[in-house]
Amino acid sequence: MKLSVIGCGYLGAVHAAAMASIGHEVxxxxxxxRKIATLSAGEAPFFEPGLPEILxxxxxxxNLRFTTDMAEAQGAQVHFIGVGTPQQKDGYAAxxxxxxxxxxxxxPFLSPGDIxxxxxxxxxxxxxxxxxxIEAVDAMLVWNPEFLREGFAVQDTIDPDRLVVxxxxxxxxxxxxxxxxxxxAVAKGTxxxxxxxxxxxxxxxxxxxxxxxxxxxxxxxxEIAEVTGADVTQLADAIGHDARIGRRFLGAGIGxxxxxxxxxxxxxxxxxxxxxxxxxxxxxxxxxxxxLRRRERAVTLVIDALGGNVVxxxxxxxxxxxxxxxxxxxxxxxxxxxxxxxxLGADVTVTDPEALENARRQHPQLDYxxxxxxxxxxxxxxxxxxxxxxxxxxxxxxxxxxLVAGTIVVDGRNCLDATAWRAAGWTYYGxxxx
Ligand code: UDX
Numbered sequence: 001m002k003l004s005v006i007g008c009g010y011l012g013a014v015h016a017a018a019m020a021s022i023g024h025e026v027x028x029x030x031x032x033x034r035k036i037a038t039l040s041a042g043e044a045p046f047f048e049p050g051l052p053e054i055l056x057x058x059x060x061x062x063n064l065r066f067t068t069d070m071a072e073a074q075g076a077q078v079h080f081i082g083v084g085t086p087q088q089k090d091g092y093a094a095x096x097x098x099x100x101x102x103x104x105x106x107x108p109f110l111s112p113g114d115i116x117x118x119x120x121x122x123x124x125x126x127x128x129x130x131x132x133x134i135e136a137v138d139a140m141l142v143w144n145p146e147f148l149r150e151g152f153a154v155q156d157t158i159d160p161d162r163l164v165v166x167x168x169x170x171x172x173x174x175x176x177x178x179x180x181x182x183x184x185a186v187a188k189g190t191x192x193x194x195x196x197x198x199x200x201x202x203x204x205x206x207x208x209x210x211x212x213x214x215x216x217x218x219x220x221x222x223e224i225a226e227v228t229g230a231d232v233t234q235l236a237d238a239i240g241h242d243a244r245i246g247r248r249f250l251g252a253g254i255g256x257x258x259x260x261x262x263x264x265x266x267x268x269x270x271x272x273x274x275x276x277x278x279x280x281x282x283x284x285x286x287x288x289x290x291x292l293r294r295r296e297r298a299v300t301l302v303i304d305a306l307g308g309n310v311v312x313x314x315x316x317x318x319x320x321x322x323x324x325x326x327x328x329x330x331x332x333x334x335x336x337x338x339x340x341x342x343x344l345g346a347d348v349t350v351t352d353p354e355a356l357e358n359a360r361r362q363h364p365q366l367d368y369x370x371x372x373x374x375x376x377x378x379x380x381x382x383x384x385x386x387x388x389x390x391x392x393x394x395x396x397x398x399x400x401x402x403l404v405a406g407t408i409v410v411d412g413r414n415c416l417d418a419t420a421w422r423a424a425g426w427t428y429y430g431x432x433x434x
Contacts, residue, residue, distance in 0.1 A: 006029050008030035022158060026058070076114070081102050085121055116139055118130070119146045121260070122143075124198050127201055212287050218235075232414075253413040254295050257332045263331070298383065312346075319413075320350050329359050377404070378405050407427060408427050
């Protein structure tokens with residue numbers, strides 16, 4: 001099928017390449033000329049495992065191309081909208097400028113019978129507002145939220161847990177076109193849920209709100225563990241064995257960040273307020289507050305471990321990305337911890353296998369060292385803030401001890417083997433652990 005993908009950021013670039021990899025003829029469109037040039041060369045503009053391979057294969061096969069010219073969307077049967085919906089500069093609500101601009105630019109090139117499939121995360125009610133403009137040219141709007149995780153984006157797009165398609169009243173046939181688009185996943189029995197537009201929009205924010213709540217729940221338990229001597233990782237294992245609860249997303253630490261969870265729960269709160277139902281999701285403000293407190297907690301642990309003052313102390317921060325397998329530093333708890341320590345007068349050295357270039361650009365006041373061992377050399381304290389394998393599995397505590405000046409480690413992700421680090425002479429501090 002001929003497809004267009006409007007917006008070639010994280011979501012759009014992966015979607016375009018993934019759709020080409022399952023046999024569709026895809027054109028990716030973006031206003032950013034540099035991004036289009038990079039993608040056209042078969043290169044990924046950001047770190048995402050597996051993406052360069054499917055980009056270059058798509059381009060070589062002739063199935064995939066990228067352009068800044070919206071006119072090239074003409075002739076596609078399904079047009080995916082995958083532009084960003086960032087947090088507004090002066091509030092919590094989502095900024096819909098890019099979604100509206102994409103629809104405006106696309107309208108002149110739609111043909112009767114075309115489908116516009118919104119993938120961006122939007123406040124519930126957005127699709128209903130957009131639909132009349134699309135229906136005016138005899139095209140149809142569906143909402144098809146995306147649940148991909150960074151680091152697993154290619155796999156999550158080609159082989160998702162579920163597919164959700166929201167359709168307008170009486171337009172159920174529009175969902176059939178999406179079934180064709182996702183034919184390999186549909187053929188293997190992936191749940192395909194057809195809903196109304198509002199439900200589809202809500203599914204996405206509800207899923208992210210649930211995940212964020214799960215993380216803040218365990219972090220709240222970590223706060224209680226800290227004043228009682230309990231161990232939150234054992235607690236998580238124990239409650240996680242209950243299949244109704246499940247162990248995943250019960251990783252206590254410095255909390256969630258990234259381009260989705262923080263902004264999505266805030267936008268959801270803002271939208272609920274607009275709808276007069278602010279109290280229904282009032283707990284999300286608490287989820288956000290708990291999450292932000294955990295970054296501060298990691299900083300406090302470092303201060304206490306260094307005897308109450310970090311001024312002039314050399315602190316090595318292992319990690320900058322908001323999570324491993326990503327170079328994304330948007331709302332990264334890792335960098336937040338580093339910046340706070342720097343603000344308190346510590347001499348902060350940051351290292352990360354993938355995210356240093358982005359971090360350098362955003363926080364030039366920190367020192368960055370590419371080589372992990374070089375970064376550790378002479379440190380008075382080490383803080384692990386992104387659980388890359390390079391720190392979690394591949395760094396032996398004995399080797400690390402041979403490089404540093406002081407054997408203090410704060411494990412902001414509870415990802416190290418505390419027993420092994422202690423045995424190697426380190427004073428180990430976890431999050432919510434004795
Ligand atoms: C998330 C959703 O998982 C995905 O479905 C949605 O489409 C976009 O938002 P992503 O932002 O890529 O994906 O990251 P995710 O793996 O969900 O992690 C989010 C944050 O939570 C990271 O900062 C991670 O470190 C943190 N986290 C995750 C925890 O602190 N504890 C956990 O147990 C799990």
